[in-house]
Amino acid sequence: MINPHLPPPNRHGLLITFEGGEAAGKTTQSELLALHLEAGGWQVLRLREPGGTPLGEQVRHLLLQRETQLTPEAELMLFLAARAELVRRVILPALTDGAVVICDRFSDSTYAYQGFGRGLDLDEVRRLDAFATGGLVPDLTVLLDLPVELSRRRLGSDTDAFEREADAFHERVREGYIALAGENPERWLVLDATLEAQTLANLIVERVQAKASQSSSN
Ligand code: Z5A
Numbered sequence: 001m002i003n004p005h006l007p008p009p010n011r012h013g014l015l016i017t018f019e020g021g022e023a024a025g026k027t028t029q030s031e032l033l034a035l036h037l038e039a040g041g042w043q044v045l046r047l048r049e050p051g052g053t054p055l056g057e058q059v060r061h062l063l064l065q066r067e068t069q070l071t072p073e074a075e076l077m078l079f080l081a082a083r084a085e086l087v088r089r090v091i092l093p094a095l096t097d098g099a100v101v102i103c104d105r106f107s108d109s110t111y112a113y114q115g116f117g118r119g120l121d122l123d124e125v126r127r128l129d130a131f132a133t134g135g136l137v138p139d140l141t142v143l144l145d146l147p148v149e150l151s152r153r154r155l156g157s158d159t160d161a162f163e164r165e166a167d168a169f170h171e172r173v174r175e176g177y178i179a180l181a182g183e184n185p186e187r188w189l190v191l192d193a194t195l196e197a198q199t200l201a202n203l204i205v206e207r208v209q210a211k212a213s214q215s216s217s218n
Contacts, residue, residue, distance in 0.1 A: 016102050020193060024144035025144050043099040117176065
């Protein structure tokens with residue numbers, strides 16, 4: 001459902017999101033993609049969720065460094081509040097300006113973690129997320145799929161609230177991502193995150209170029 005209070009964005013740019021479990025390589029790949037696009041003369045904006053606005057950074061601290069338990073419902077609302085700010089104050093203006101916006105996590109993280117992981121009703125999560133984003137959907141979503149056991153090995157000793165969750169939680173998230181990607185293969189690029197970083201980067205650039213020429217011919 002589209003939020004009726006948000007004017008339809010006059011979009012010219014591209015929104016590319018990176019998804020996957022912890023330490024799957026999202027930061028590494030979003031950085032490599034940004035460097036490649038900037039070298040080709042594109043205007044690029046890199047963001048992470050939660051984050052990218054003063055509220056987003058505060059929500060990030062509150063959620064990741066939390067010392068007390070939160071209900072899944074309260075957790076969901078905090079992620080969505082941060083996203084509503086980011087979309088309206090940062091992403092939509094950049095897209096209207098013609099930028100490629102690369103975002104480390106977006107709505108699909110909420111479906112995977114709060115829907116599949118926490119067990120909140122997925123239709124309800126989608127409805128609330130659409131209200132927060134005004135119906136904005138990425139042009140391309142790259143899923144870096146990594147077995148839970150390998151992501152644990154890549155993680156350092158510093159852990160946040162999500163990293164402390166049991167493996168069963170992260171398995172549900174991983175399966176959730178695969179299910180989400182299967183619903184819309186046109187939007188998703190699913191990659192084996194155990195591949196070498198440069199190999200992954202090449203595959204991503206190939207798909208982004210195809211997406212960019214497709215959207216410029218529309
Ligand atoms: N969350 C949520 O529940 N709901 C929501 O709606 C949103 C988020 C938006 C944010 O954590 C947490 O919030 C997240 C979900 C939840 N928690 N979890 N789990 P975050 O942003 O702080 O952390 P993260 O998203 O999990 O990612 P990360 O730890 O920053 O990792 P990454 O960006 O995917 O990976 P990286 O930093 O690029 O690489 C990690 C390590 O692997 C590093 O040492 C690299 O050198 C290495 N690496 C990278 N690529 C490779 C390859 N290809 N081979 C080998 N090693 C590699």
